[in-house]
Amino acid sequence: MIFIADSGSTKTDWRIVSSDTELGQAQTAGFNPMYQEADEIYQEIHDVLLPQLSDKNPDAIYYYGAGCSSPERNKRVEDALLRIFPNAFISVDHDLLAAARALCGRNPGIACILGTGSNTCLYDGTNIIDNVPSLGFLLGDEGSGAFMGKLLIKAYLYRELPEDLATSLKNTYNLTKDGILDTLYSAAIPSRYMATFAKFMYDKQKHPVIHGMIYENFSEFFERHVVKYKGHETLPVNFVGSIAYHFGDILKQVAKKYGLHVETILKSPSEGLIKYHQELLQTFGTPKKA
Structure with a gap:
């Protein structure tokens, strides 16, 4: 066992x-x-x-x-x-x-994690042979729920959201500037806090401003990670994680822009x-x- x-x-x-x-x-x-x-x-x-x-x-x-x-x-x-x-x-x-191992088994491919954080690798069917580094919450995590949350909260605090979105976000989470910053900088794992706002973006994904943020999130991910791998034009690109799973339609749209073939998306x-x-x-x- x-x-x-x-x-x-x-x-x-x-x-x-x-x-x-x-x-x-x-x-x-x-x-x-x-x-x-x-x-x-x-x-x-x-x-x-x-x-x-x-x-x-x-x-x-x-x-x-x-x-x-x-x-x-x-x-x-x-x-x-x-x-x-x-x-x-x-x-x-x-x-x-x-x-x-879960996405590719014993076949070569590009494996990607899009959940609270993000990461990628080039896999030859046995070993990871290349990895564009994941720089974590402070410097990276493009494509992730945490990165998505940062885009949303920055736009909210900088007063860049339309009034309807700003009001809805504030009421949903009872937000204040001090409350956001106190929670963020006192949290043991701050990426978890930022990732909680991904649900709001999922619920509002048809709003053009939110759709644009989600699209930007995935575009940064493909630009900074996936297209750096040798053979990305022909290898299958596979995803696991809650963000990839729930935002799969937009993820595929962005992948198509880069000429990538998304083969598998798993929640877990x-x-x-x-x-x-x-x-x-x-x-x-x-x-x-x-």
Whole structure:
């Protein structure tokens, strides 16, 4: 029995599987070791995940997460998991590898994450062979819910929104300038706060001003990331994440402008990851802890 964890900055989906069956699932808050230490991650797993498991103990845990981009950060997650599951084989990898495996399987392609944050890679069917860096919330995250929220809130605070939109936004979220700035700069993970405004943009996406912002968001994403990859003109471009899923029609419109072929859009990588890891289990069996 193995656990597969797909963790974004907002939530973590846990799937419990055998070589041919899904045995259960659970959900906890998201983790990001760029901002969180092992103790905080451990506490959420202990307090929220364990009560959902019904005494299930994994032989192996495959954890894919936002921010898991260096050995030091990955070790924070690994240490938290080992404190609770000391006998399990544990693999911690970047959520970008999860996206590539879930979207492309063993075929080459461009894999993209568009959720609270954003990232991309060029995948050869086995490994990630190129990655235009994701610069995170402060400098990048083009295409993401957080970037979308920043576009909206900046336009609101700079008094650039039409009165009908500004009034609707203010009333929906009970906004004040000080409230926005206090929340943004005191939040442990500020991208989560900005991404909450994506729902407003989804609801108002037919308004020409909002449609233009969404279009701008995706245009920046393709310009700064996807078109930088060798072979982007012919390779399939695949997406996973809530923003790609809910704004798929506009995303495809922008992709067409760049001559790109969008092949797959998934809300979550979980199903693709389950298939990928079940095939590994069937072929190689359960890995053993070193």
